[in-house]
Amino acid sequence: MTATDASAAPIDGSTVTPLLDIKNLQVGFQTQRGMVTAVDGVSITLMPGETLAIVGESGSGKSTTAHAIINLLPGSGRITGGEILFEGRNIAALDEKQMEEIRGRKIGFVPQDPMSNLNPVWSVGFQVEEAIRANGIATGKQDVKKRAIQVLTEAGLSDADKRLKQFPHQFSGGMRQRVLIGMGLSSNPKLLIADEPTSALDVTVQRRILDHLEKLTRDSGTALVFITHDLGLAAERAEQLVVMYKGKVVESGPSREILQNPIHPYTQRLVAAAPSLASRRIESASKPLDGLGYEATRVTEGVDLIAAAESRVEGHAAATDVSAAIAVKDLTKVYKIRGGKGAASTLKAVDGVSFEIQRGTTMALVGESGSGKSTVAKLLLRLEDATSGEIRIDGTDTAPLKGKSLLALRRKMQPVFQDPYGSLDPLRNIGNTIAEPLSVFKVGDSKSRRARVNELLDQVALPKSLVTRYPNELSGGQRQRVAIARALALKPEIVVLDEAVSALDVLVQAQILQLLTDLQSELDLTYLFITHDLAVVRVIADNVSVMKSGRIVEAATTDEVFGNPREEYTKELLDAIPGANIPLGV
Amino acid sequence: MAGYIFRRVLQAIPVFFGTTFLIYFMVFAMPGDPIVALFGDKTPNPAVIEQLRQQYHLDQPFIVQYFIYIGGIFRGDFGISFSGEPVTQILARTFPVTIRLAVLALLFQSIAGIVVGLYSGLRKGKLFDSSALVVSLILISLPIFVIAYVAQYVFGVQLGWARTTVGSGAPLQDLVMPALVLASVSFAQIVRLTRSSVIETSGLDFVRTAYSKGLSRRRIVPVHILRNSLIPVVTFLATDFGVLLVGATVTEGIFNVPGVGNTLYQAIIRGEGPTVVSFVTVMVLLYLVVNLVVDLLYGLLDPRIRLVK
Numbered sequence: 001m002t003a004t005d006a007s008a009a010p011i012d013g014s015t016v017t018p019l020l021d022i023k024n025l026q027v028g029f030q031t032q033r034g035m036v037t038a039v040d041g042v043s044i045t046l047m048p049g050e051t052l053a054i055v056g057e058s059g060s061g062k063s064t065t066a067h068a069i070i071n072l073l074p075g076s077g078r079i080t081g082g083e084i085l086f087e088g089r090n091i092a093a094l095d096e097k098q099m100e101e102i103r104g105r106k107i108g109f110v111p112q113d114p115m116s117n118l119n120p121v122w123s124v125g126f127q128v129e130e131a132i133r134a135n136g137i138a139t140g141k142q143d144v145k146k147r148a149i150q151v152l153t154e155a156g157l158s159d160a161d162k163r164l165k166q167f168p169h170q171f172s173g174g175m176r177q178r179v180l181i182g183m184g185l186s187s188n189p190k191l192l193i194a195d196e197p198t199s200a201l202d203v204t205v206q207r208r209i210l211d212h213l214e215k216l217t218r219d220s221g222t223a224l225v226f227i228t229h230d231l232g233l234a235a236e237r238a239e240q241l242v243v244m245y246k247g248k249v250v251e252s253g254p255s256r257e258i259l260q261n262p263i264h265p266y267t268q269r270l271v272a273a274a275p276s277l278a279s280r281r282i283e284s285a286s287k288p289l290d291g292l293g294y295e296a297t298r299v300t301e302g303v304d305l306i307a308a309a310e311s312r313v314e315g316h317a318a319a320t321d322v323s324a325a326i327a328v329k330d331l332t333k334v335y336k337i338r339g340g341k342g343a344a345s346t347l348k349a350v351d352g353v354s355f356e357i358q359r360g361t362t363m364a365l366v367g368e369s370g371s372g373k374s375t376v377a378k379l380l381l382r383l384e385d386a387t388s389g390e391i392r393i394d395g396t397d398t399a400p401l402k403g404k405s406l407l408a409l410r411r412k413m414q415p416v417f418q419d420p421y422g423s424l425d426p427l428r429n430i431g432n433t434i435a436e437p438l439s440v441f442k443v444g445d446s447k448s449r450r451a452r453v454n455e456l457l458d459q460v461a462l463p464k465s466l467v468t469r470y471p472n473e474l475s476g477g478q479r480q481r482v483a484i485a486r487a488l489a490l491k492p493e494i495v496v497l498d499e500a501v502s503a504l505d506v507l508v509q510a511q512i513l514q515l516l517t518d519l520q521s522e523l524d525l526t527y528l529f530i531t532h533d534l535a536v537v538r539v540i541a542d543n544v545s546v547m548k549s550g551r552i553v554e555a556a557t558t559d560e561v562f563g564n565p566r567e568e569y570t571k572e573l574l575d576a577i578p579g580a581n582i583p584l585g586v
Numbered sequence: 587m588a589g590y591i592f593r594r595v596l597q598a599i600p601v602f603f604g605t606t607f608l609i610y611f612m613v614f615a616m617p618g619d620p621i622v623a624l625f626g627d628k629t630p631n632p633a634v635i636e637q638l639r640q641q642y643h644l645d646q647p648f649i650v651q652y653f654i655y656i657g658g659i660f661r662g663d664f665g666i667s668f669s670g671e672p673v674t675q676i677l678a679r680t681f682p683v684t685i686r687l688a689v690l691a692l693l694f695q696s697i698a699g700i701v702v703g704l705y706s707g708l709r710k711g712k713l714f715d716s717s718a719l720v721v722s723l724i725l726i727s728l729p730i731f732v733i734a735y736v737a738q739y740v741f742g743v744q745l746g747w748a749r750t751t752v753g754s755g756a757p758l759q760d761l762v763m764p765a766l767v768l769a770s771v772s773f774a775q776i777v778r779l780t781r782s783s784v785i786e787t788s789g790l791d792f793v794r795t796a797y798s799k800g801l802s803r804r805r806i807v808p809v810h811i812l813r814n815s816l817i818p819v820v821t822f823l824a825t826d827f828g829v830l831l832v833g834a835t836v837t838e839g840i841f842n843v844p845g846v847g848n849t850l851y852q853a854i855i856r857g858e859g860p861t862v863v864s865f866v867t868v869m870v871l872l873y874l875v876v877n878l879v880v881d882l883l884y885g886l887l888d889p890r891i892r893l894v895k
Contacts (some may be wrong), residue, residue, distance in 0.1 A: 006796070040726075067794075070797075070798055072797050072798060073796050074789070074794070075789070094802070098798055098802075100802050101800075102800075103797065103798055103799070103800040104798065104799045104800020105800050108798075109794050109795070109798035109799075111791060111794070111798070112791075113791060116790065116791040116792065117791045117792050117795045118795070119792040119793075119796070119812055119814065120812050120814075120888070120889070120890055121817075121887065121888055121889060121890075122809075122810075122813075123814055123889075130799070130801065130805070131799035131800065131801070134800050134801045134802070134805070135799075167889045167890070169889075170892050180795070183795075183799055184798075187800070188801075361815060452725055494748045555885075
């Protein structure tokens, strides 16, 4: 299976050597139990100037394939078989010295996480300049500096000349990513490998950076291998698509074709689960004419977000109780920031926010990082006190509550946080973790608590055998289910979900979203769903409030926001959903 | 920067009073009468004892003694030792010797420790690394006086490479062996610390990115791995300076170095309040200054610390 099948025929009919031709690549990791194969017989062909996306969930071997190309496999990883032909030469067989000549100069690399990929102790300029000098692009102090400024400006960093002396920690994630892209392209490589270059960034920033990357590679004729877990993103940005699963290529070919007619069951599940595509499909499915094509790609196996969304709507039609579970009025939170010379300035993180959430419904609070949405969650949960304004839960003002009445409030309202790795105590087993709120509130005896834990595990679709296991033995999705089970232990009325699905792979994300929807209709829960990802909002929320710089700039029902956004900012967020502009054959 | 140094100096004031008071109190509380002890087995004349007591203010209550002493320090008068020599003179005679010894040890342990640790870390699991780990473990496990005696016997007596004891004036070549002994434990710790820090840094994302930029290993090791790995080592060196001074007491005793440790030890045995307190005070001040310097050095290594303050 190669990407050449349908596409690589050159226009003029002459035979062009592929820029990159990976043949039957095998990569293994040495472990105590012997060699573990991470990449198993992958073949990929890429023509000069072409863009190819490798898609798959974490652990599918997509990043390992990318690292194998530039021979920078982590730890005990080794290429155990196959060839990597770059411009007709097998670079898998090169020694370290020869490989140094290829890296940077011929093949550029943009790594995944902008936070950890710049050395914190050297200035940004230093790190760009050393790449330029190492690849012999410019010599002489002034020329190198000039080239560095040029590269960073091209990568979209404003005031590049002034920023050269700054350090990575003074840059935002988006700015750092631009620096990394600039570095990757600094020596005009023939091929650029971008490993999830934007997955750590906000959607709008992501869009700007990808647009820019696309323009740069198009202008210079650089071929691009683009690695992502987001199918919508891949399809939007790449001509060719390679879908990887458990170290193997399961499907490859032109992006649109795969998206519209996925053949392999895994690809079908991926297409069904990608929230960016699902939200688009919900829209399409509501038009009766599109029903036929939609049925064709509908999957029986796995999760169906559309069904989940539909059942949500039905559930609410039946609900008659419309009293407000949460009413927030003029909520403001001001933080004091310590200035450089003892002078304190203030930051309005939340600025006059008001909203109401009806019982049994979901409101999504959407915005980029720094917009104040997580602060709203903290204030609501009374983890921090508001500077001014009022929060009423079931009509009770929460500000004066303390001691026992505050505990009672906490019991009604439970949080689920973003990081499923950080929010579980590694020294407590799953059973104790879920039972902890029960013992804190002295609910029942140890026997009834055990029964309740089993019941909860059942509700979040986890096997009862997990009770004695520890968080490090669980996958990210399982951990997030445990966190949800813990939040549900006290039978709360309100659940605050702060980026609860953002850290998860798409398939797992879809499962959790469905679980949340099911639980809501079953237990009449009220959700405040905080996210930066508008794509998942469509699936889960009834109402949407869009936050920017501490204020709510738009609040409406989900359909209104998606169908007819009023604010420029909301439109920008919507446009930034990857894949939203792809004409799907649904 | 100036504000930061000023704040640190202010912090030193309570530390100065706290330590001097504590030490003075402990010397005061030691059992036995120092004046009587001075005469050994002889029976002293009560009038002489009374005179000595007055001369050293030993007839005053403890708190008065302390303030008489502190008042003296601010006038540059550190008191007089029981042998009649001004303590300032003893300080001036012994501190240069110990500082020479400590600097020699510090140089050895940091240079050798970082080099061996770096080499070890870059070759994790290879023969050199394993040997370095075993040797450093042995050095850490052995008490310093055992190392001192073994070195003295092997290099001084058997091989005759160095003099077993330090001659008068403490010439530099005589101080090499004591300095190596003094540095041995910290050297082993620095090897291990540097090694683990290098291994950790080597696995970080930005190192892989540096390779992906086309940089050679010869550039990446010093520029991207070593500098980042030194941050914890520098922190260790700061706290280790105190250990060095304590270790000097034992080492100086064994090699008969006429330095601070040796003199301090004698003074403690004799219960000479002013001498003990003066020495410890100077050591505390030295320790504070070294820590301040290291903190500034730390900011030089890591810009994130430089800018937050």
